[in-house]
């Protein structure tokens with residue numbers, strides 16, 4: 001089974017300025033938790049036991065968030081604030097470890113994944129891009145189904161969703177003979193990073209969830225710079241697909257692009273109304289504001 005997940009968090013988040021000027025975009029709060037926590041929880045719900053953060057010197061607050069904070073814990077304990085103590089000590093379950101490695105230069109997503117090569121070793125792994133939150137009401141989430149499918153077939157899994165035709169140039173786009181049903185995978189014929197509008201092989205976009213074999217690391221080592229003059233994970237997947245089966249998995253959950261301001265606000269609304277303690281009051285607030 002797949003137990004390791006790479007979360008590339010080294011990006012500077014220019015789409016989220018000014019907020020991301022002095023805090024990592026992954027630490028921006030969605031309701032009462034930083035965005036990255038939702039992605040870590042998504043991975044943990046799918047059975048992941050080691051989270052590998054590929055990070056940058058300016059982003060120590062992400063590592064601090066997942067570390068113990070002895071001073072805060074002691075203070076809360078002394079003040080008998082056990083509810084708060086529980087909140088901060090149960091962010092990730094005890095069997096999950098969070099490790100980090102630096103991406104020394106901003107050479108692209110493919111390069112970021114490659115930075116985790118030594119930690120991943122010979123095992124297959126998942127990649128979750130933390131800009132996108134995936135909300136799923138089913139007990140078994142999309143990444144969990146992708147891992148099951150990989151374990152059964154050894155076919156790499158690339159999560160996709162349909163996007164309007166005029167937006168294909170913002171995503172990786174897959175080439176498939178027919179579009180899979182939600183929750184299903186089909187063999188991919190190709191994948192291309194950010195094709196120009198009118199040239200895309202489909203409107204199925206790569207969401208930012210992948211299940212890949214360890215050999216993708218060797219392919220990444222040989223991948224030249226591609227779109228945006230960066231080493232693209234998409235290009236290494238295209239190379240993998242010439243020798244191995246790669247499948248497009250069509251997601252059933254809902255995505256929120258928290259790298260964009262409007263996507264972030266939408267996420268706050270959706271996660272806010274679903275919050276176990278704040279949801280009802282938040283709904284009342286929204287009704288009060290309804291224009």
Ligand code: G1P
Nearest residue numbers: 109170171172205206207208234
């Ligand atoms: C990356 C991937 C792209 C994918 C997108 C999803 O692009 O390279 O294939 O569709 O994430 O968010 P980026 O958004 O980093 O430019």
